[in-house]
Amino acid sequence: MVPVVEENPYQAPAVQEIEAPPAMDAEGIRQQHLRHEASLKGFGVLCYVGAAFNCYAVAMNYYVAWYSGAQRPVAGDHMVWLGITIAIIVLQFSAGYGLRRLVPWSRIPAAILSAVSVTRLPIGPLFGAYGLYLVFSAKGRMVLSPAYREIVAQTPHLRYRTSSAVKILLVVVLIILAGIIAMAIFA
Numbered sequence: 001m002v003p004v005v006e007e008n009p010y011q012a013p014a015v016q017e018i019e020a021p022p023a024m025d026a027e028g029i030r031q032q033h034l035r036h037e038a039s040l041k042g043f044g045v046l047c048y049v050g051a052a053f054n055c056y057a058v059a060m061n062y063y064v065a066w067y068s069g070a071q072r073p074v075a076g077d078h079m080v081w082l083g084i085t086i087a088i089i090v091l092q093f094s095a096g097y098g099l100r101r102l103v104p105w106s107r108i109p110a111a112i113l114s115a116v117s118v119t120r121l122p123i124g125p126l127f128g129a130y131g132l133y134l135v136f137s138a139k140g141r142m143v144l145s146p147a148y149r150e151i152v153a154q155t156p157h158l159r160y161r162t163s164s165a166v167k168i169l170l171v172v173v174l175i176i177l178a179g180i181i182a183m184a185i186f187a
Contacts, residue, residue: 036140048100
């Protein structure tokens with residue numbers, strides 16, 4: 001006698017109906033992306049700071065050349081340096097402006113700056129890799145999309161709250177920086 005098999009081992013598995021999770025509302029989406037939004041805006045501030053330092057470097061270069069008695073620095077190599085620095089300043093200001101306002105086109109200058117920064121040792125690779133992550137991650141693409149701008153317009157009451165530990169760390173860093181500047185001035 002042959003045993004009778006009730007199940008067909010070659011039959012395709014049965015599909016169970018699973019309900020899709022309910023679509024998230026604008027507040028839920030914004031809450032999920034609020035930290036990344038704040039990081040992008042902070043990276044925009046870093047772009048502004050970098051542009052300010054580069055403007056200072058250009059101004060000091062001309063100031064030292066002018067008052068040291070040297071000829072005006074208009075030689076070929078210097079003009080190449082000046083052109084590259086001005087291009088970087090424009091990229092930094094545009095990336096800072098765009099990231100602070102979360103506009104989609106800001107991904108291009110931010111990506112260029114981050115890619116260039118990866119080649120700048122010793123801490124450039126950290127900033128560059130972090131900038132590339134912020135701009136090209138899934139959350140970064142969402143935050144820098146036109147749909148997210150509409151979500152921000154619908155939820156203006158949501159704000160990112162910085163933790164107390166970060167605020168304390170920032171104060172400590174500013175005190176140390178002020179001390180270094182004071183030592184440089186009065187030493």
